[in-house]
Amino acid sequence: MTTVLAEVGFYEPVWIQILKAIIIFAVGLQIVPIVLLAERKVLGRFQNRIGPNRVGPFGAMQPLADIGKLLWKEEFRPKTSIGFLFVLAPIISVLTASATLAIVPFGNVVDIFGEPVGLYGIDVNIGILYAFAFGAVAFYGIVLGGWASGSKFSFLGAMRGAAQLISYEVAGGLAVVGVVMMAGSLSLTEIVEAQARDGLWFFIPQFVGFIVFLTAAFAETNRAPFDLPEADAELVGGYNTEYGGGGFATYYMAEYLNIVVLSAITATLFLGGWLLPFGIDPPTWVDPFVVIAKIFALSFFWIWIRATLPRLRYDQLMSFGWKILLPLATINTLVTAILVVVW
Amino acid sequence: MATTERSAYRQMEDSITMDARLERFGTVDGGEHELLTVNLGPHHPATHGVLRLLVTLQGEVVIDLRPIIGYVHTGIEKTAEQKSYWKAIPVVERMDYLAYMFNATAYCGAVESLLDLEVPKRGQYLRVIHMELNRIMSHLVWLGTSALDLGAMSMFWFCFRERERILDLFEQSTGQRMHTRYIQVGGVMEDIPRGFEEKLREFIAIMPKRVGQYRDMLYKNEIALQRLKGICPLDEESLLALGVTGPLLRAAGNPWDLRKADPYCSYEDFDFKIPVGTEGDNWDRLAVRLAEMEQSVRIIEQALDGLPEGPHITEDRKIALPPRHELGTSMEALIHHFKLVTEGFRVPPGEHYYPIESPRGELGCFVRADGSSKPARVHMRDPSFVNLQATAPMTRGTYIADLIATLAMLDPVLGGIDR
Numbered sequence: 001m002t003t004v005l006a007e008v009g010f011y012e013p014v015w016i017q018i019l020k021a022i023i024i025f026a027v028g029l030q031i032v033p034i035v036l037l038a039e040r041k042v043l044g045r046f047q048n049r050i051g052p053n054r055v056g057p058f059g060a061m062q063p064l065a066d067i068g069k070l071l072w073k074e075e076f077r078p079k080t081s082i083g084f085l086f087v088l089a090p091i092i093s094v095l096t097a098s099a100t101l102a103i104v105p106f107g108n109v110v111d112i113f114g115e116p117v118g119l120y121g122i123d124v125n126i127g128i129l130y131a132f133a134f135g136a137v138a139f140y141g142i143v144l145g146g147w148a149s150g151s152k153f154s155f156l157g158a159m160r161g162a163a164q165l166i167s168y169e170v171a172g173g174l175a176v177v178g179v180v181m182m183a184g185s186l187s188l189t190e191i192v193e194a195q196a197r198d199g200l201w202f203f204i205p206q207f208v209g210f211i212v213f214l215t216a217a218f219a220e221t222n223r224a225p226f227d228l229p230e231a232d233a234e235l236v237g238g239y240n241t242e243y244g245g246g247g248f249a250t251y252y253m254a255e256y257l258n259i260v261v262l263s264a265i266t267a268t269l270f271l272g273g274w275l276l277p278f279g280i281d282p283p284t285w286v287d288p289f290v291v292i293a294k295i296f297a298l299s300f301f302w303i304w305i306r307a308t309l310p311r312l313r314y315d316q317l318m319s320f321g322w323k324i325l326l327p328l329a330t331i332n333t334l335v336t337a338i339l340v341v342v343w
Numbered sequence: 344m345a346t347t348e349r350s351a352y353r354q355m356e357d358s359i360t361m362d363a364r365l366e367r368f369g370t371v372d373g374g375e376h377e378l379l380t381v382n383l384g385p386h387h388p389a390t391h392g393v394l395r396l397l398v399t400l401q402g403e404v405v406i407d408l409r410p411i412i413g414y415v416h417t418g419i420e421k422t423a424e425q426k427s428y429w430k431a432i433p434v435v436e437r438m439d440y441l442a443y444m445f446n447a448t449a450y451c452g453a454v455e456s457l458l459d460l461e462v463p464k465r466g467q468y469l470r471v472i473h474m475e476l477n478r479i480m481s482h483l484v485w486l487g488t489s490a491l492d493l494g495a496m497s498m499f500w501f502c503f504r505e506r507e508r509i510l511d512l513f514e515q516s517t518g519q520r521m522h523t524r525y526i527q528v529g530g531v532m533e534d535i536p537r538g539f540e541e542k543l544r545e546f547i548a549i550m551p552k553r554v555g556q557y558r559d560m561l562y563k564n565e566i567a568l569q570r571l572k573g574i575c576p577l578d579e580e581s582l583l584a585l586g587v588t589g590p591l592l593r594a595a596g597n598p599w600d601l602r603k604a605d606p607y608c609s610y611e612d613f614d615f616k617i618p619v620g621t622e623g624d625n626w627d628r629l630a631v632r633l634a635e636m637e638q639s640v641r642i643i644e645q646a647l648d649g650l651p652e653g654p655h656i657t658e659d660r661k662i663a664l665p666p667r668h669e670l671g672t673s674m675e676a677l678i679h680h681f682k683l684v685t686e687g688f689r690v691p692p693g694e695h696y697y698p699i700e701s702p703r704g705e706l707g708c709f710v711r712a713d714g715s716s717k718p719a720r721v722h723m724r725d726p727s728f729v730n731l732q733a734t735a736p737m738t739r740g741t742y743i744a745d746l747i748a749t750l751a752m753l754d755p756v757l758g759g760i761d762r
Contacts, residue, residue, distance in 0.1 A: 047500035152381050156403070156743075224494055225566055233389040233492040234747050310566045311494025313744040314403050 033063035046307035073245035080150030090250035093141030097257040104264040107287030127186035139165040146239035157238025161229035167321030172216025174329035175209040178336035192273030203270035208332040217262040225309040263298035392757030416761040423721040427687030439759030444477040445701040447526035449708035453697035466530030467609040475639040480509040481702035489751035530656030575737040575749040576624040589704025595623030601700040628752040687716040725759040
């Protein structure tokens with residue numbers, strides 16, 4: 001039987017694995033409300049207003065208040081909805097987003113109490129494919145949620161979500177192929193180590209791939225300018241029109257968790273993961289903070305785009321995905337393949 | 344439920360079936376079984392009020408749509424019949440709630456025509472200043488909400504920042520931010536206060552720059568270009584056939600503007616241009632309104648520079664209230680005041696239609712007088728109501744996202760539509 005687990009090359013005790021899981025989950029979920037607050041604050045600054053500043057010092061408790069308000073609301077659903085799927089859909093969304101968190105490398109292997117520990121949840125040998133697999137499953141959360149709501153607006157949103165997934169998953173996947181070829185591995189830690197070896201972060205040699213991947217990542221998170229599945233002006237709330245209270249809070253969290261996770265993946269693939277520029281080599285304990293700093297920087301970019309760009313139209317989104325992004329990603333892959341072989 | 348009498352309105356609603364749609368319009372490629380009827384509104388985030396659109400969709404394509412109105416019907420026209428002439432001003436102001444100065448001017452203009460009353464020049468200029476400020480403010484609300492419908496949310500706040508300045512100016516000169524009741528039969532309620540001119544000059548200095556910034560945000564944005572250029576055009580003839588006026592008609596290339604075509608309130612004194620478009624698409628509708636804001640600033644500047652001295656309201660004590668200081672010394676003033684406040688002034692029998700150019704098009708007020716102190720009939724020709732007819736011809740066969748964008752570009756104000 002072939003091994004499907006990670007080839008970590010060393011043994012990690014069970015207690016360390018459990019501890020790691022808890023810490024990564026806790027840290028990952030701590031970043032989410034910070035990004036949530038940052039979005040509201042930064043959007044406020046972009047839009048010439050102050051943003052939340054009433055709940056707690058500097059409005060720091062605002063995310064807590066938001067989520068608290070939603071959770072205390074009455075749960076209701078339309079008569080036409082399918083109850084089981086209606087409840088399941090947001091859970092799928094948030095589960096898939098947090099599952100991807102497991103492969104984000106926050107650092108390399110370190111020694112803790114004499115035990116070698118990798119600063120990541122799990123280093124699967126399929127690496128980045130794991131992220132794409134869960135990214136694809138995440139859309140079931142949207143499609144099922146829209147379908148099970150039994151509302152026409154939700155249905156239209158769900159259809160848009162499905163179409164968007166197909167269009168952008170392909171381009172995003174192809175964009176990563178260049179990185180994988182340059183690194184010679186699918187494993188995220190080895191991709192970062194390849195960037196350390198060359199002393200060149202992949203966003204420079206793989207600039208086209210970087211742009212295509214980032215665009216596809218925006219489409220995956222359903223954020224402006226690709227927020228068509230929820231397009232508030234057109235479809236009221238799209239797939240989450242009928243959700244209120246906890247269900248909506250779950251979708252809300254999944255959206256921000258997706259931003260965090262995709263920022264982390266982008267940072268790992270293209271921006272050197274835990275590495276610092278100019279050959280600065282800090283002690284190992286700094287690595288996780290470098291990754292988190294990069295996550296925040298990329299999340300800021302997400303917010304910036306939201307404050308700037310209008311929404312694309314459905315057909316424009318499709319033709320942009322298939323006629324521009326996909327050919328770009330394909331050419332990028334071809335050129336990279338030729339260059340990798342020649343050198 | 345027992346067999347209840349269904350109102351004619353409900354029956355009309357029920358009669359709108361998918362089959363009826365199909366017979367009339369067919370589908371894009373024969374997919375008769377894939378039609379979806381969606382109710383956009385009355386509480387939908389992008390219908391700018393409580394408009395309800397019954398949309399038949401094939402996938403994302405709009406096959407047909409039918410606007411259903413009446414959700415904010417307030418009976419203002421009927422209410423106005425119960426009020427004396429000068430007390431009807433606050434109610435007519437509340438029809439098109441983004442163009443209150445215009446509503447009041449149209450109504451007062453009609454009454455003044457019936458009375459054969461001359462408004463003093465200063466009063467006319469003050470009306471122009473306030474109407475043009477109102478026009479800019481209305482266009483700002485339109486621009487902000489339209490951009491929001493396109494998904495560009497920041498624009499909304501930038502527009503409302505300038506709108507706030509205008510509302511502050513209104514507050515200073517009239518005491519109210521919205522529904523100011525500033526326009527009065529015979530002139531304006533009060534002269535502008537001290538400090539108003541400086542604040543207004545600050546505003547007209549900054550506003551053209553702001554319009555330039557809005558342009559930068561939209562004209563250099565590829566997504567905005569794609570969403571607006573060539574989208575939902577309608578030619579001049581169709582627009583005229585539907586009775587559409589205002590920026591929508593001007594975007595199609597017809598320079599019809601009542602300020603030039605049939606000047607009122609001394610608009611002939613000012614030098615300004617009528618921006619027109621060429622294609623009549625959403626892009627032109629945007630460009631025309633942006634240019635109109637700049638022209639309005641020009642008009643305000645000229646009106647402020649050339650503001651004549653003199654009374655701001657007619658000296659005819661039978662029509663306008665006497666100034667406060669006369670009340671303590673003049674018996675006649677006291678009698679006039681008492682008569683005006685209790686009964687109001689009487690208007691000789693007759694009827695008059697007074698059209699002006701509101702931010703949305705031709706806003707006309709029809710007043711019939713029967714010789715008493717209350718109007719026998721007040722009717723508004725509201726441009727939003729007429730322009731709304733153009734929604735279906737513009738958007739048939741386009742995407743639902745374009746429907747929303749076009750509806751935003753129509754700039755309907757439901758308070759004016761339902762009245």
